[in-house]
Amino acid sequence: MDSLVQKSVVALLSNRPETVDAGPFVIGWDPTSDSRFISYATPRPDAVITPDDVTALVAAFRNINRVPRLEYVTSCAPDLEKHLLDAGFTIEARHQYLVCSPDTLTVPVTPAGFGIIEPTSDEERAGGLAAQNEAFGGELTATPADVARVRRTQERGGVVLVARADDGTYVGGGQASPPGAGLSEVAGIGVRETFRRRGVAGALTAAITELAFTRGIEAAWLEAGGEDSWRVYERIGYVPMGERLYIALD
Structure with a gap:
């Protein structure tokens, strides 16, 4: 692997x-x-x-x-x-890193009060991106370049999903990369702090993974940012595997 x-x-x-x-x-x-x-x-x-x-x-x-x-x-x-x-x-x-296959994936019910959509307009892409940016400590905004990057991911066969509350508020999003070597990387899973601990992150990750599987990948992989997210990913079927290194010359 x-x-x-x-x-x-x-x-x-x-x-x-x-x-x-x-x-x-x-x-x-x-x-x-x-x-x-x-x-x-x-x-x-x-x-x-x-x-x-x-x-x-x-x-x-x-x-x-x-x-x-x-x-x-x-x-x-x-x-x-x-x-x-x-x-x-x-x-x-x-x-x-953790890996999920179609055999290990468990898809939970989307929590009441929320919906998960595949964005088809730049407005929807920007809404999901803004929520992700805030989730990772940034501003509740998205630049045109950010939106273009997401659109390009979709055009090349990647998966992008956005979570919204029933009142239309964008609460989070995430994506899976275009397939490579039969795999996709699931990344950028982010939910705004106000809406956390309600099952949105797990439902979003599972939905992205499931959609990537329906489009032909053999396995999905991701990395957890902490113990909380690690538990979320394991619950939906991701299994720990190998090690990745991040290293830079500043």
């Missing part, structure tokens, strides 16, 4: 608006955003990587004016972490 997840990350980055092939690495980046979480690199599974490759990778990031940063499954490049640390990179986080 580690190799498949890593291949799916390579495919995900290859779907960015711009890509850079840097030896054994692929950099996926978006000229409309300087977010370090959107533009980053990952190694191709089982590639032989040398310190010179890391030096060239840093130079490639400097050429596009982005922070050198990687996300990857550690077992797929066992020597890479040492090369990066020797080059001055620092570890941001180390997370275990």
